[in-house]
Amino acid sequence: MIEVYVDGSCPNNQADGLQPTAYGFIVFKDGEEIYREGNPGELGTNNTAEYAAIINALEWLVQNCLSAEQIVIYSDSQLIVNQINGTYMVNSENLFPLWHHAILLLNDFEPGQVKVIWVPRERNLAHELAESSFVSW
Numbered sequence: 001m002i003e004v005y006v007d008g009s010c011p012n013n014q015a016d017g018l019q020p021t022a023y024g025f026i027v028f029k030d031g032e033e034i035y036r037e038g039n040p041g042e043l044g045t046n047n048t049a050e051y052a053a054i055i056n057a058l059e060w061l062v063q064n065c066l067s068a069e070q071i072v073i074y075s076d077s078q079l080i081v082n083q084i085n086g087t088y089m090v091n092s093e094n095l096f097p098l099w100h101h102a103i104l105l106l107n108d109f110e111p112g113q114v115k116v117i118w119v120p121r122e123r124n125l126a127h128e129l130a131e132s133s134f135v136s137w
Helices: 046-063 078-084 096-106 127-132
Strands: 002-009 022-029 032-040 071-075 114-118
Touching (some): 022 127, 032 046, 046 078, 046 096
Antiparallel strands (some): 002 022
């Protein structure tokens, strides 16, 4: 079983316009950490940073031949989890291309093989990694 914790960060999320972002994800296989990645993101919002985390995690899983495993992705973003799971529509023009990219990546996996689940921020193991990856522009 593969477990992936993802998080995006935009520390100045309440400011007008696009802001510097960061993302992080940590991959566990059978309970053992096998990879972690944290990087500054592009100018955006907290939601675009959350999508960057999921997209980069999915790309890493495919590139590292883990697309045949059962996978659970944990995110503390209710919006992103519900959009990817099809519970919410994507109404934002900024988020639609990111959502679409994530859905295309999920097509590399068998149906039902990847579960995306919401967790509270305090249980998201990638939260501190995303926060520490932030670089001020």
